[in-house]
Amino acid sequence: MMKMRQALLKTIGTAAAILTIGGVWATQVRAQATKRTKVVFWNEMTGPAQQKLNEFVKEFNQSQTKYQVVSQFEGNYNEAVQKILNTHGTDASPAVFQSMDISTSQIYHSGYTTPVQKFVDQDHYDIDKISPVARAFYSEKGKLLSMPFNTSQPVLYYNATLLKKYHITPPPTDPSYSDITRVATQLYQRSHQKVKGLSVEIYGWLFEQFMANSGESMANQADGHNGTPTKVNFDTPGAIKAMKWVQENLKSGALMNFGSGSSASANEMAAFLSGKLGIFLQSSADISQLTAGTKDKLGITYYPHPDGQKANGVAIGGASIWISNDKPATVQRGSWEFIKFLMKPENQAQWQAATGYLALNKDSQQEKVLQELYQKVPAAKVPSEQLSKTKPDETNSGVFLQGLIQERTLTQTAMDQIYNGSNIKNSLQQAEDAMNTYIKSNNQANGVK
Amino acid sequence: MEQQVTNNSKKLKQLPQNLSSLKTVSYDVNARDKLHAIWFLGPSLLVLAVFVFYPMLRTLYLSLFLTNNLGKPTVFVGLQNYWSLLTSSSYLASLQATFVYVIAVSILTLIFGLLLAQAASFKVKGSNFFRTVFSGTMGVSVSVAAIFWLFMFNPSIGLLDQIASVLHLPVINWLTQPGWAMTAIVISTVWMNLGFTFLIFFGALQTVPVNLYEAAQIEGVSKSYQFFHITLPMISPTVFFVSIITLIESFKSFGLIDLMTAGGPNNATNLLVYRIYQDAFLNGNYGLASTESVILAIIIAIFTFLQFKILEKRVTYQ
Structure with a gap:
């Protein structure tokens, strides 16, 4: 019995060894046969966006034999920026990476990247197909630094079913502040104060958009598009109008303050999905979550604008894709090929349908998958329309400034104060002073005169 | 009881002598002890130096500088950060x-x-x-x-x-x-x-x-x-x-x-x-x-x- 067991074990052991050796040999042969150039791609996508992105990577690798893109998840946007800057020039650094909107100036000034404009020119790539508003955000003096990728726009969501229930006329597609006040107040009163009318999250991005939509620059040097900014301006007429609008709705009780940070947006979303909140301002990328989370009919409008003036258009949010310059030319070429693949009309259309981020290729709108989406959720078309309608100028192309995270922290603190009843001008002025001190020492540290 | 007290005082009187004799002997012992001590403490000191003391000193050093967008200290500002x-x-x-x-x-x-x-x-x-x-x-x-x-x-x-x-x-x-x-x-x-x-x-x-x-x-x-x-x-x-x-x-x-x-x-x-x-x-x-x-x-x-x-x-x- 014992002997038999030993013999059996030996056989199994030998067989396993042979299989292992064979397997190793086989993979080596396969590797030699293909010899692809490895392109490491860092990204910060989670949930459905991560799934879809990994599908793209797989499809790209199958679509050609020269490059092998390896996708690596790097945590949240903020952490990724630090990792990218700290690993540059080492073996651990990525060849191509995704970095958030407000890190654009910082990444560019690190000098660690090859502007994608170089490849656009080499290939005579038809860049006009890509949304000009999105491009303007990631450009420096007409030169495209990185390729806009997951792109969203701030929009206004409302619960159309609730409005119908209380016999309220929905807001127009391009609403003014007073249009929204009307709907929010009616909803709050007719529901006997059970449904809050409106929420504007304490979120620096939204604050920036109030200024952009009023046609005002936040930083000097034309929001940094003409040179390194040395000062910011927070207490502009547009910003003050927006904050007055908020305070007015707070006073009437129609506006619900959910605070700031990730818990705020989660609470806001929960309130909207459970029918306790009628209207809120948020990223267009929330659409898929909103349509999946409630049976109520979803309404979407453009970002609201001040009364008595036309909407100037809002900037985008999201992230773009950069090419590192610490890798050999072949790897950089591979990165560019991958970027081109992502920007194909059919892929951009699928991306929007799967995630809620907007398709940036103009030809994507004709794709079947988007047509179907618009048929199912007609409101889903509104963010794309807002994006294509906007003419990029110096005030709605983002702020090209290092230290935008600090700007958001400070404007959020000011909003906090204003939402709790402080004087608008004082709070904004205080934040502005703090930001200007920050910019001064930051410019000094970075050798900007 | 009394005996004990006198005993103790005797001992006390002897003490200086003892101490001086100890001193001559203790020199060698100390040298060897020091060597031992280094062997025993060395590894942990090294670890502490790398992972505790160096970061502490580095923090102190960085606190006197402005850092650029790559996190490198560029401009010495003394106590300005504190101020x-x-x-x-x-x-x-x-x-x-x-x-x-x-x-x-x-x-x-x-x-x-x-x-x-x-x-x-x-x-x-x-x-x-x-x-x-x-x-x-x-x-x-x-x-x-x-x-x-x-x-x-x-x-x-x-x-x-x-x-x-x-x-x-x-x-x-x-x-x-x-x-x-x-x-x-x-x-x-x-x-x-x-x-x-x-x-x-x-x-x-x-x-x-x-x-x-x-x-x-x-x-x-x-x-x-x-x-x-x-x-x-x-x-x-x-x-x-x-x-x-x-x-x-x-x-x-x-x-x-x-x-x-x-x-x-x-x-x-x-x-x-x-x-x-x-x-x-x-x-x-x-x-x-x-x-x-x-x-x-x-x-x-x-x-x-x-x-x-x-x-x-x-x-x-x-």
């Missing part, structure tokens, strides 16, 4: 908020931990069950606790506000009103701390000799008198230990704040450690963050020193 922090109203507000938080959390954790431990040590039916429940928060991670409390404090579907509306009490926006946000964070932190504190106190209570209580009972002394004059002095080393640990831990609080309020509203819960995180890892402002770290280290050192000075006088070690 700008100590004159900034928002930093001073953070400092104040941190003191309020630390003191509230430490005191409440001690009181409730002790109360629970005392309650659980009465031998009644089902006390085992409560002992398990009371120490339960030890097994709860910060993120789970944050999700739980976020739900409790949720302004539209939160349990607390639902209870309030049923009882026709005013609804509180726990996490968005500056005053209440601090209260909410203190409640959640104390809740998190209770499991550990309870366990330590419960253990300490079991070590108090029963005969002391029996004697007290015979004397007809009240329960509260027993608690303050027997229990508390007997477990005072534990109280001291827990108070120091809680104090230092609360100075370093981060997780709940990051997950629940992110320092808001209006910086009401922007405690020192969270500020350091924001300045270093969000703003990439390592110079300023280093300055804040140095200041925090000094504050913790002062507090710990004071605790040793003041509290330890009241501690009775057996």
Whole structure:
């Protein structure tokens, strides 16, 4: 019995060894046969966006034999920026990476990247197909630094079913502040104060958009598009109008303050999905979550604008894709090929349908998958329309400034104060002073005169 | 007795001689001891030097610089970082908020931990069950606790506000009103701390000799008198230990704040450690963050020193 067991074990052991050796040999042969150039791609996508992105990577690798893109998840946007800057020039650094909107100036000034404009020119790539508003955000003096990728726009969501229930006329597609006040107040009163009318999250991005939509620059040097900014301006007429609008709705009780940070947006979303909140301002990328989370009919409008003036258009949010310059030319070429693949009309259309981020290729709108989406959720078309309608100028192309995270922290603190009843001008002025001190020492540290 | 005294004085007289003879011998021993000491301490010293002393000195060094967007020190500014922090109203507000938080959390954790431990040590039916429940928060991670409390404090579907509306009490926006946000964070932190504190106190209570209580009972002394004059002095080393640990831990609080309020509203819960995180890892402002770290280290050192000075006088070690 014992002997038999030993013999059996030996056989199994030998067989396993042979299989292992064979397997190793086989993979080596396969590797030699293909010899692809490895392109490491860092990204910060989670949930459905991560799934879809990994599908793209797989499809790209199958679509050609020269490059092998390896996708690596790097945590949240903020952490990724630090990792990218700290690993540059080492073996651990990525060849191509995704970095958030407000890190654009910082990444560019690190000098660690090859502007994608170089490849656009080499290939005579038809860049006009890509949304000009999105491009303007990631450009420096007409030169495209990185390729806009997951792109969203701030929009206004409302619960159309609730409005119908209380016999309220929905807001127009391009609403003014007073249009929204009307709907929010009616909803709050007719529901006997059970449904809050409106929420504007304490979120620096939204604050920036109030200024952009009023046609005002936040930083000097034309929001940094003409040179390194040395000062910011927070207490502009547009910003003050927006904050007055908020305070007015707070006073009437129609506006619900959910605070700031990730818990705020989660609470806001929960309130909207459970029918306790009628209207809120948020990223267009929330659409898929909103349509999946409630049976109520979803309404979407453009970002609201001040009364008595036309909407100037809002900037985008999201992230773009950069090419590192610490890798050999072949790897950089591979990165560019991958970027081109992502920007194909059919892929951009699928991306929007799967995630809620907007398709940036103009030809994507004709794709079947988007047509179907618009048929199912007609409101889903509104963010794309807002994006294509906007003419990029110096005030709605983002702020090209290092230290935008600090700007958001400070404007959020000011909003906090204003939402709790402080004087608008004082709070904004205080934040502005703090930001200007920050910019001064930051410019000094970075050798900007 | 007398003999002993004279013996001792004899010994004393001999002492100088002995000492001098020891001295000559001890030289060699010392050299060898030193070698031994180096062998034994070397590895840990090396590890400490690399992972503790170097970062400490580096922090001190960085605190005197402005850092560029790659995190490298570029402009030497001396004590300017310290000066700008100590004159900034928002930093001073953070400092104040941190003191309020630390003191509230430490005191409440001690009181409730002790109360629970005392309650659980009465031998009644089902006390085992409560002992398990009371120490339960030890097994709860910060993120789970944050999700739980976020739900409790949720302004539209939160349990607390639902209870309030049923009882026709005013609804509180726990996490968005500056005053209440601090209260909410203190409640959640104390809740998190209770499991550990309870366990330590419960253990300490079991070590108090029963005969002391029996004697007290015979004397007809009240329960509260027993608690303050027997229990508390007997477990005072534990109280001291827990108070120091809680104090230092609360100075370093981060997780709940990051997950629940992110320092808001209006910086009401922007405690020192969270500020350091924001300045270093969000703003990439390592110079300023280093300055804040140095200041925090000094504050913790002062507090710990004071605790040793003041509290330890009241501690009775057996």
